[in-house]
Structures are given as C-alpha cells and as structure tokens.
Amino acid sequence: MASFDLELVSPEKLLLSRPVEMVVIPAAEGEMGILPGHAPMIVQLRGGVISVTEQGKITERLFVAGGFCEVTPDRVTVLADDATPVTSLSKTEAAARVATAEAAYEAAAASGTPEVRELAMDSLLSARAMAQVAEAA
Missing domain, CATH: 4.10.860 (DNA Excision Repair, Uvrb; Chain A)
Structure with a gap:
C-alpha cells in the first residue's frame, strides 16, 4: 500500500519519523484522516489523539495538547505543543x-x-x- 512520511515533533524532541499509510489528527475543525496524495494544507490542532496506521492497523496512538500540522502530498509534519502516548x-x-x-x-x-x-x-x-x-x- 502507498505511504507518506510522518514526522511528529514536540518542543522536547522528535517523537516519530517514518513512512505510514494513514494518520488521523485532531484538527480544530474535527477529526481529519490523511492518506498519501492529500491536498496541501496547514491546520491547527486541538487536544486529542493522533492515530497512526501501518500495515492496515493502528500502531500508535498519541495524545497531543494542541499545535499545528502541515500536510503535503508526500509528507505530514505535526508540531505538537505536548505529546504523550495514550498508554502513558x-x-x-x-x-x-x-x-x-x-x-x-x-x-x-x-x-x-x-x-x-x-x-x-x-x-x-x-x-x-x-x-x-x-x-x-
């Protein structure tokens, strides 16, 4: 299946940087699913969960307190105010x-x-x- 590069960055460190099939982000306007080839945009994030899908299943769930997300057809960069694995x-x-x-x-x-x-x-x-x-x- 097609993939794109996902980078999730918090003020402390780079949390995630790898190819993924899909990511769902908590955009200010509501949940937003992103697949390869998505239209370019910059969106504000609200507090919520980012779900990362690889090989057809959700592999990571991270809570973000807010931030911004830049989407291009082949890359998604999340600049999170704070990010914590849901399990933590x-x-x-x-x-x-x-x-x-x-x-x-x-x-x-x-x-x-x-x-x-x-x-x-x-x-x-x-x-x-x-x-x-x-x-x-």
Whole structure:
C-alpha cells in the first residue's frame, strides 16, 4: 500500500519519523484522516489523539495538547505543543490539569482580555480531552 512520511515533533524532541499509510489528527475543525496524495494544507490542532496506521492497523496512538500540522502530498509534519502516548496517560495527572486549567480560565474570565480568555479556554478544552482519553484508556 502507498505511504507518506510522518514526522511528529514536540518542543522536547522528535517523537516519530517514518513512512505510514494513514494518520488521523485532531484538527480544530474535527477529526481529519490523511492518506498519501492529500491536498496541501496547514491546520491547527486541538487536544486529542493522533492515530497512526501501518500495515492496515493502528500502531500508535498519541495524545497531543494542541499545535499545528502541515500536510503535503508526500509528507505530514505535526508540531505538537505536548505529546504523550495514550498508554502513558495518567487519570490523576489529567484531573490535576483540568483543575489547573479551570482555575486559570476563571481568573482569565474575571479580568483577562478576550485573547487571554480564549487561550485559557483552549487549555481547558485540551485538559478535558486528555481526561476523557485517560479515562477510556
């Protein structure tokens, strides 16, 4: 089957770099499947799971807290704010992130600018997505 190069990069390191058959990303507009030959685009990511398919089955599932993805017909580059294998997610850590993000959003809602509130809401939604994935894992 045809493949394309996938690179997943976090601020700390290069997490993944290899040919894959398909990847599903959590785009801001919704889940987006990418196959070889996909139209070029740049999309914003929301908190969610990236699923990597190789040899007809999902081989990797990584939670990303957000970021961007560049798609070309023969390469996909994911620039993730934070990436964690789904199997490594902790329910306790996810719950703590939700509590921290809720407090930050309440503070931003009380005295922040619209931009600050939006960033706080993005962080809260990402933390809630992490909690859902950790609960299901």
